[in-house]
Amino acid sequence: MKRNATAQWQGSVKEGKGSLTSQSTTLNNTQYSFHSRFEDGVGTNPEELVAAAHAGCFTMQLSAFLTEDGFTVENIQTKCDINLVTGSIVSSHLTIEAKIPEISDEDFQALVTKAEKNCPISKLLNTEITSTATLV
Structure with a gap:
């Protein structure tokens, strides 16, 4: 593809x-x-598009891993913050809120880490990737 x-x-x-x-x-x-x-001009920018790509890719990857492990995904919301410093993207931070019935926080966090490392956009980025994940 x-x-x-x-x-x-x-x-x-x-x-x-x-x-x-x-x-x-x-x-x-x-x-x-x-x-x-x-600045605050009208329009998009490359970093915003990278953030959208990373949030979308990670969320789909997490959903796939949860489904593979037999969990029902009611909702996952992921915000991605891209940090641009002196002409380089130095980090991508994912903030996840998810409603997944009958999953322990330990299992959820393990799948978040697995998705963080395995989504194609994470693999593409040559930067620090971190996350904060909360079950709601």
């Missing part, structure tokens, strides 16, 4: 602007700029 996205940029890094389009067109000429990346 291969997926793709296209970035276009016009102008200098600070005054220019760009757009992103994904193969599925979920992103369709979605704007991004220096201001949306480093």
